[in-house]
Amino acid sequence: MTSQSPDIRxxxxxxxxxxxxxxxxxxxxxxxxxxLDLRGRLTRLGPVIDEILTKHDYPPSVGKLLGxxxxxxxxxxxxxxxxxxxxxxxxxxxxxxxxxxxxxxxxRVRAYARYDASRLxxxxxxxTLLGKGHLAMTIDQGPDMNRYQGFVALEGGNLEDAAHEYFxxxxxxxxxxxxxxxxxxRGGNSPKHRWRAGGMLLQFLPKAPERALQADLHPxxxxxxTVAHTVAEDDAWVEGQSLIATVEDVELIDPELSGExxxxxxxxxxxxxxxxxxxLRAQCSCSRDAVSTMLKxxxxxxxxxxxxxxxxxVTCEFCSSVYEFTPxxxxxx
Ligand SMILES: [Zn+2]
Numbered sequence: 399m400t401s402q403s404p405d406i407r408x409x410x411x412x413x414x415x416x417x418x419x420x421x422x423x424x425x426x427x428x429x430x431x432x433x434l435d436l437r438g439r440l441t442r443l444g445p446v447i448d449e450i451l452t453k454h455d456y457p458p459s460v461g462k463l464l465g466x467x468x469x470x471x472x473x474x475x476x477x478x479x480x481x482x483x484x485x486x487x488x489x490x491x492x493x494x495x496x497x498x499x500x501x502x503x504x505x506r507v508r509a510y511a512r513y514d515a516s517r518l519x520x521x522x523x524x525x526t527l528l529g530k531g532h533l534a535m536t537i538d539q540g541p542d543m544n545r546y547q548g549f550v551a552l553e554g555g556n557l558e559d560a561a562h563e564y565f566x567x568x569x570x571x572x573x574x575x576x577x578x579x580x581x582x583x584r585g586g587n588s589p590k591h592r593w594r595a596g597g598m599l600l601q602f603l604p605k606a607p608e609r610a611l612q613a614d615l616h617p618x619x620x621x622x623x624t625v626a627h628t629v630a631e632d633d634a635w636v637e638g639q640s641l642i643a644t645v646e647d648v649e650l651i652d653p654e655l656s657g658e659x660x661x662x663x664x665x666x667x668x669x670x671x672x673x674x675x676x677x678l679r680a681q682c683s684c685s686r687d688a689v690s691t692m693l694k695x696x697x698x699x700x701x702x703x704x705x706x707x708x709x710x711x712v713t714c715e716f717c718s719s720v721y722e723f724t725p726x727x728x729x730x731x
Pocket of ligand 1: 682683684714716717718719
């Protein structure tokens with residue numbers, strides 16, 4: 399082949415460089431595998447998830463589940479092009495009856511879970527902790543804008559399953575999600591415990607929509623003998639799914655493995671482009687003013703019932719900050 403061949407196109411896009419070996423924690427790294435029409439995002443959480451989970455001293459299994467939810471919220475919410483809010487919450491009948499991740503774009507994350515300690519047992523996985531119910535995703539673009547809410551049933555699966563179901567039913571975008579949370583113990587005289595979390599979202603976005611057709615997950619309540627709906631998936635998406643399936647939990651949370659190296663490991667044969675990482679931080683948006691406004695929105699009778707020992711004390715469920723008011727300040731008559 400000669401360099402004059404008219405079939406050779408020189409790329410005018412971003413220059414090729416080696417993947418950085420420097421791990422970047424607390425960020426979402428967008429990427430693209432152009433040859434396969436794949437787009438994705440990789441989240442790595444270090445100090446951010448450690449701060450969120452340590453503040454509440456969650457039992458390990460609950461911390462792991464909430465960490466998975468936080469990663470999922472950053473993978474989904476970071477695609478929004480405005481500075482609003484992405485809220486992911488579950489309401490279920492399992493030992494963790496409620497959890498919420500509030501991702502205030504562009505970078506603030508807070509989260510908490512409610513659980514029944516008496517129902518926790520060793521060895522329960524995230525799906526068991528959730529049980530059955532639903533997962534809701536809310537996009538809030540501010541007081542003058544419409545809120546968007548998407549729901550997906552949780553029927554005994556984990557959050558990865560719920561995300562797959564959501565994208566299949568609602569968005570109809572072929573999507574795979576991987577989530578991982580782990581505890582890291584650092585040796586020494588006083589062993590130090592740290593939470594870490596990571597995840598990846600991969601989507602198939604071909605220009606021709608017919609290439610994105612997907613088979614139904616299962617025939618559901620169809621009468622016996624019904625032939626399951628089968629669609630031959632596009633080769634590029636088959637390859638994308640098999641690549642993301644090889645990602646191990648430890649690779650998603652390994653503090654020594656950079657996100658770029660992980661992406662290179664997966665997609666180097668096809669070529670992968672990474673974009674600027676989006677940094678994240680653990681920060682609550684509560685304030686004394688906001689709590690005061692909330693108190694004033696309550697019925698006078700409810701406000702009066704909150705007075706204990708001559709004061710009204712409100713604890714933020716997200717960050718455990720405590721706000722104290724005199725009955726007068728709290729608007730109690
Ligand atoms: Zn707070």
